[in-house]
Amino acid sequence: MHEFLAQLANGVELGAIYALIALGYTLVYGILELINFAHGDVYTFGSFVALGIFVGLRAAGVLHGAGLILGIAAALIAAIIASALLNAGIERLAYRRLRKAPRLAPLITAIGVSFMLENLIELWQGSAPVPFPNVIPNPQLHIGALEVGVQQIVVVALAIVTMVTLHFFVQRSKLGKAMRAVAQDRDAASLVGINVDRTIAITFLIAGALAGVAGFVGGVSFGSAWFLNGFGAGLRAFTAAVLGGIGNIAGAMLGGFLIGMLESFSTWLIGGQWSNVAVFSVLILVLVFRPSGLLGETLPEKV
Amino acid sequence: MIYTYAFVAIAACVAIERFHNRRAKATIVLILAAFLAIAPRFYGNDAVFSVLADAAVYVMLALGLNIVVGFAGLLDLGYAAFFAIGAYTYGMLASPQFGLHLPFWVLLFLAAALAALFGALLGAPTLRLHGDYLAIVTLGFGEIVPQIFQNLTKYTGGPNGIAALDVPTFFGHSFGASVMPYYYIALVGIAAALWISRNLRESRLGRAWMAIREDELAAKHAGIDVLRSKLAAFAIGASFSGIGGVLFAAKLALVSPDLFGFQVSVLIVSMLVLGGMGNIVGVVVGSLLLTIVNSALLPQINSLVDATFHTTVDLSNLHFLIYGAILVGIMLFRPEGLLPNRERRAELHHAGEAAGDA
């Protein structure tokens, strides 16, 4: 029971991170029908930026008391900005030219961008995992049989707040409405005066910002960053997005938490070496049997 | 030295693409074949032919993937799985692992058959998927297969793999430590792969693949059995990879799960993209270029830089950057690949009278 609760908490924490990354896949897929394969690496980049800020601030000796709070905020914001800009830059340089290209071209390009990013991050940070400075205190709380760290709670809370904000932003704000219009029909959106290029660019900015939050959260919660983290985390998050129904924001959150649970429990019950197989099996099963996901809907192709 | 061979081969390929005349093409092919067969007696050493043999294996893989991606238009991101299946077929059946020591030549065909079978099995669930989704499902299989080889330690040696694989023999003569037999077998393999690729491209099945690639719905309306045609593409494409896997494992005398990851699948996709998807000769050029860069050029630049500047730079760390840059650069600036398709029209023009050009 004790172990079960611990795994549950673990799954929720993992799930929050996957959900944040999954939102980026879903937003971009919703608007461009592109699997932004490099998205996972944007997440990795966010982790390293946060890590760099922490290392720098610790060296400057300011990470205590109010300085710690400010430091955490600085690392988070830096990760958000850096990832957002990187993601938007990728869109501008690599994807924009390919909007009218045959469908496989953007995906192949995205894989290329992913490989380049991974290699560049490796050149920058080396090929071994880099430990996150252990600066954020993590007192343990006991709630009945459940034992969780304050960090875990903060991580999950931060993720949920981000997701809820995003949800209202997309549903209510003018920009969010523009995003939905472009996602539905790019030509029609442009006819009613929506700046399609700008809307897509902003979507990538937001997706990147979410990856930045995830990068920060993931770095703190896993305690390290590694140049290849984005590959595995990205595929899990993509699986989450597909499981929930790609293009669907609530679906991405649901999928994220489910995949987090799956990973946590499969690691516990059948061993970590099988968790990849478990996650990819889910990916395959969903795509094959219910490509619209849990919350998505399908429409017949028009001829 | 290695560059001499690579240069001759690539130059010949470019010439074949440039000439429209069937006889000229056939002549070039014959001269190239003769050169590649005879020149090693006079020129080169084991190190060179080792790289060339590896290059030849990659050419076979690329030609196999070209059937799936280039002909049928199914972006397979898990092609390395079939390479792994071929390699493990040899690793498990020609080694002390189970005390089975089946002959290399038998395994060559067994692996082709097994890879084809798995190609069809793993292809089957993807048949109704399109574009990106198909790509991601194949990627999933590509990750699962080596992971399973890694986890089934009892049968596969786990993460360490299987070592001390049998040295093949040819009518009782052991290959010994020489790489030349692999080089020649791979050459024959390429010749066969080229012949089959060309046959397929011009065939009823090849036209069905073209139709599916261009417009699956219109293909169905033409009475094409889309599902069977796709399965055929997966199976035939995978079989090339199975043979390549056996050659690779036998030459290395080792198999281990980390040799067949996603990066291998992407490497082969990069070869296709570089040369031009669907273009048989282009694919050969793309795979030759990339293998030479990987196994000859980068290490040499490495030692040159180190010797000149007295440093230890590791350029082998740049593989991902190179594959990535190829994928991005080609897709953005030259989606038809290095060897332009300009000649394709003329080539089609001669399709009627020429059944024999590559």
Added chain:
Amino acid sequence: MKVLELAGVGKRFGALTALSNVTLDVEEGAIFGIIGPNGAGKSTLFNLLTAIYRWDEGSISIGGLSIAGLSTQRIARLGVSRTFQNLRLFGNASALANVMVGEHVLLEANVLDSLLNTGRERRERTEAEKRARELLRFVGVSGVEEQFARNLSYGTQRRLEIARALAARPRLLLLDEPAAGLNSSEKHELVSLIRAIRDGGTTVLLIEHDMGLVMNLCERIAVLDYGEKIAEGEPREIREHPRVIEAYLGAPA
């Protein structure tokens, strides 16, 4: 002998009724027209005939055989070929290759033949190519055999698509707005082409907006409006039918 029989056919897309209670018989050897305003359900009817969609009510038979549950590919093998309202050619393939794909159902080479380039494969290919060239000539587009379909002019693409459909030697040919976007001399040629196709023994079912062309060409016409068949008859009857005038001809075309 009836090539095509529809009885009480209905098709809905969610809340939208695209076709309702459509009953229709097409005689072998006819040129049968289907007209109606945009969105009347004409293309949807074709999509039911080729199993792109499943119908919700009624029955459809081709040559006396129910096509319920048959796949697109099986229906093609029954001798039904079609063109599309928005062209669907194989753009990155030569015109010749497009037509040769159309011949797919007539050929017998199997996977092994294709792999090994056997005698059967080669013989069939030679014949198929010869027939394809003849067909291109028949539809009036010789000289472009080796060009990529996507590089051809619009009118040529339209005819190429007809050639591809004819290549299967269909019993029933479905043409979805073949004259759309053609100029008047091209339309004239299209009329004679469709007559020639029928004279070759193929029944033609034609969706078309150009009333002059339909009246001139078709022996029988059915009119759809909001998914319902509001009239059927000879061109003269259709022209004078009050509901048709109200629904269709009333608004200046």
